Amino acid sequence: MSKGLPKRSEDYSLWYNELVKKADLAENSPVRGCMVIKPYGFSIWEKMQAEIDRMFKETGHTNAYFPLFIPKSYLSKEADHVEGFAKECAVVTHYRLKNDPDGQGVVVDPDAQLEEELIVRPTSETVIWNTYKNWIQSYRDLPILVNQWANVVRWEMRTRLFLRTAEFLWQEGHTAHATKQEAIDESIQMMNVYAQFAEEFMAVPVVKGVKTESERFAGALETYCIEALMQDGKALQAGTSHFLGQNFAKAFDVKFTSKEGKQDFVWGTSWGVSTRLMGALIMAHSDDQGLVLPPKLAPIQVVIVPIYKGEEQLNAIRDKVNELIKPLKAAGITVKLDDRDTYKPGFKFAEWELKGVPVRFAIGPKDMENNSVEIARRDTGVKETFSLDGDLLTKVQELLNDIQDNIYKQAFDFRAENTRTADTYEDFKSILENQGGFVSAHWDGTAETEEKIKEETKATIRCIPIDAKDEEGTCIFSGKPSQRRVLFAKAY
Amino acid sequence: MSKGLPKRSEDYSLWYNELVKKADLAENSPVRGCMVIKPYGFSIWEKMQAEIDRMFKETGHTNAYFPLFIPKSYLSKEADHVEGFAKECAVVTHYRLKNDPDGQGVVVDPDAQLEEELIVRPTSETVIWNTYKNWIQSYRDLPILVNQWANVVRWEMRTRLFLRTAEFLWQEGHTAHATKQEAIDESIQMMNVYAQFAEEFMAVPVVKGVKTESERFAGALETYCIEALMQDGKALQAGTSHFLGQNFAKAFDVKFTSKEGKQDFVWGTSWGVSTRLMGALIMAHSDDQGLVLPPKLAPIQVVIVPIYKGEEQLNAIRDKVNELIKPLKAAGITVKLDDRDTYKPGFKFAEWELKGVPVRFAIGPKDMENNSVEIARRDTGVKETFSLDGDLLTKVQELLNDIQDNIYKQAFDFRAENTRTADTYEDFKSILENQGGFVSAHWDGTAETEEKIKEETKATIRCIPIDAKDEEGTCIFSGKPSQRRVLFAKAY
DSSP: OOOOOOOTTTOHHHHHHHHHHHTTSEEEOSSTTOEEEOHHHHHHHHHHHHHHHHHHHHTTOEEOBOOSEEEHHHHTTSHHHHHHHSSEEEEEEEEEEEEOTTSSSEEEOGGGEEEEEEEEOSSOHHHHHHHHHHHOSBGGGOOEEEEEEEEEEOOOSSOBTTTBOSEEEEEEEEEEESSHHHHHHHHHHHHHHHHHHHHHTSOOOOEEEEOOGGGSOTTOSEEEEEEEEOTTSOEEEEEEEEEEETHHHHHTTOEEEOTTSOEEEOEEEEEEEETHHHHHHHHHHOBTTBOOOOGGGOSOSEEEEEOOSHHHHHHHHHHHHHHHHHHHHHTTOOEEEOOOTTSOHHHHHHHHHHTTOSEEEEEOHHHHHHTEEEEEETTTOOEEEEETTSOHHHHHHHHHHHHHHHHHHHHHHHHHHTEEEOSSHHHHHHHHHHTOSEEEEEOOSOHHHHHHHHHHHOOEEEEEETTOOOOOEEOTTTOOEESSEEEEEOBO | OOOOOOOTTTOHHHHHHHHHHHTTSEEEOSSTTOEEEOHHHHHHHHHHHHHHHHHHHHTTOEEOBOOSEEEHHHHTSSHHHHHHHSSEEEEEEEEEEEEOTTSSSEEEOGGGEEEEEEEEOSSOHHHHHHHHHHHOSBGGGOOEEEEEEEEEEOOOSSOBTTTBOSEEEEEEEEEEESSHHHHHHHHHHHHHHHHHHHHHTSOOOOEEEEOOGGGSOTTOSEEEEEEEEOTTSOEEEEEEEEEEETHHHHHTTOEEEOTTSOEEEOEEEEEEEETHHHHHHHHHHOBTTBOOOOGGGOSOSEEEEEOOSHHHHHHHHHHHHHHHHHHHHHTTOOEEEOOOTTSOHHHHHHHHHHTTOSEEEEEOHHHHHHTEEEEEETTTOOEEEEETTSOHHHHHHHHHHHHHHHHHHHHHHHHHHTEEEOSSHHHHHHHHHHTOSEEEEEOOSOHHHHHHHHHHHOOEEEEEETTOOOOOEEOTTTOOEESSEEEEEOBO
8 A cells, every 4th residue: 555654754743644544543524623533543542441441440430421511601600610611612502403494404493592502511520510519418428439431522723633623532530529638639549540551551651740820720729640742842741630629519519518517518620531642642652654553552463464376375374374363362462364355465564554553474375384474563663484383372472562662662762862951041942942852940930931931932831740859940031949840841 | 228219000200210310320410301320320331332332343343433513514415314303403503602791601702603503413324424425435445334332412302311311322333335235234233233132131022123114214214123112011112223225325425336347326224222221221120129130231240238236247247258259259240248337237228229239148147157148139039048058159140140031031021911912993092091012903004094093092103023924904093904013002
């Protein structure tokens, strides 16, 4: 197949867009800002969902489902929240169409106007806390540890597949607690769950940290986050977990009676990751030949391409392969034999490379004679001939583990090379302009400085890393004293 | 706990509503017609989803995701479809709110009106066939066997939890084929998948059949369905599978080049089941004490209630139980020890009975002495003392299988007793009025007769059963000749 992928070094942004489309991950739909997630892309998302959902359940959470629509007035109940979310959203004003009296097609029926407009949820804190009011009376009803997998809509003007779309898929956890400390612990726990998922499954190293006040979730007292670095030196926020304090409990009057018989407002958290993770996954590992998938999330882990002339050779190979893959399948490895007779091997090699399958077998007449198979790994491109007298299952398991480790290491090394410290504003600007990546620098802690740096350099404070050490210094911009470094970058 | 469930014999409808709420399955939300699916209810839905999804994948289907919104003009492209779906739907007309200049809160920004209104999908044929146009050029691109799990919105005026809600969750399969026969085979296959799921997992016997023209899906040439009978004698359509012919291919100009080089329109199917299945599950088996869940879909299969005085006894029981349940858990049985010290055993018994847990253990001091456990089954209420010298795992496995079989048999017998033949209109009306259930009767095949019978009796033709035998007869209403009996019932 002709890939026609641009090179990353020439046009990273175009490379990403083309890769997403050509690898059959997603495409733009005729509905502005909304994407179609294609079967191959969705099967990766399903694997992500399965692991994340398992981790949620292991930490005591259960799933539920809340309405798609939010009454307009709910958004106004939490003052910061409405500023952050009420503006760019899809508004339902009518509930009926009718035949166009003046022509063909249908028009909105003016008689079917809603008394109060409904907003398609941009996030569900309001409708969920309105519900929790009825679920919570006593400390015995707490904690509530609920998550939902859902679609949400934020009316984005400039969209990019997976990274920023008007409609996207996500999970949103919403928990309610009797004490402040328990809620803080929960929000930190979920940041850690996200970090573990990103590193162990996506093979993407992340920085855990807290957001500055200006980057905080609208309605939160603290936003914890994980930040990843992409190959073009831009950062990507991969997940956030918010300590909401009692803000939503106060907005929706959610109180409980403590063991001691006292009434108090409930403490809350919310946390989410979205199909944006697909963007992070694609950009962290892929190359000019196409997608590179971590084995733990690859829908197909091993693809087998037969090389043959005629039906007879193909049948012989097919029989051999069916024997070979039995132990692999029994061990839970996903194997696909690509025996389509409508495409040639070279086309298939290119296609599976583009789609990021970690391990490829090729078997031809010579391999049949020699009882061998050619094994190629996607991450390094290295090929070897493997004798089938050996233990193929162990070989493949080792290879998959090695690929998972190797791409994590590559991403980790890339991030290490692209995390720099700057002690002057000149250095800071020069790094951002010429090299990109994370810049660790002192900041005076004011929103004003943060805003000015953003205006002048387009870099934002990605986070104050959890493991940032106390270090006396002076703000690169204002020269005022600072207690620790924060992490700047240009970001997606 | 005080259940306060009404009796089915007194007010079946109220019993259903109260059961759904008290068993923590779902509740109404402040958004008209939209429900909140609570964690316990959602965990049952998740088990349903997992089995159905597995069955889809085993029959070659993959998941994908298409936009929530549909441009208004798309709905008009298939003539029958717009009649069926365009009328009662949620219409997005604006994409922004702004602060109310005259007061508090937010108002719709009149400057942010969409050029073309967007409809929140009531079903996705239009947006999906518009996408398939770009996916299909040649016979090599076929078949496409895609499903999506999604939320949809149909503006219902009279809603009931799970049975009829404005927003509901469902799956919608949309397939594209090169030949008519392949598409028909696919739609029949999916009806069979639904029937197998209903009978094997939900323990609900269903009649497979085809809908009459007036009950057909808007845009289909044939609608296959499964119909179940509820305990109040009303029928419930539990799943439908549509042979779409080339209707949507023609509406969206989706053509392919055959092996022979000829151009033709693509053949389509669509098929879906929804959270309505939850309603069917609840109504098919439950009793005046609460929910009765089939073991294969029960989130908790065995609940253990300790009976104790003081921490010491509880700890002893807890140790014993933790040993006991190891082999059960290893065998994949879901077990919950209810060791809450805030509730008494009687309360717990009632709560788990209400929530339909198939098997309950009770262990008290006497059981500890005698090395025994009291085992109660939810379906029959029968209790027995089981000596732990015996094989508990085998006992529980047999019990779960037996409960699954027994509730299926009960539902099957109930349906057999409540399926009657009528050969005169008098008999027909009398059965419907006094007994309910399915009525098998001759019909002259006209929409006119169907409509009149519906007007006069509220009964509709649920389906023409797949296994209906050829039988000469005369229509109960018109006296005109008929070739086979069809199945009537009042329906949800």
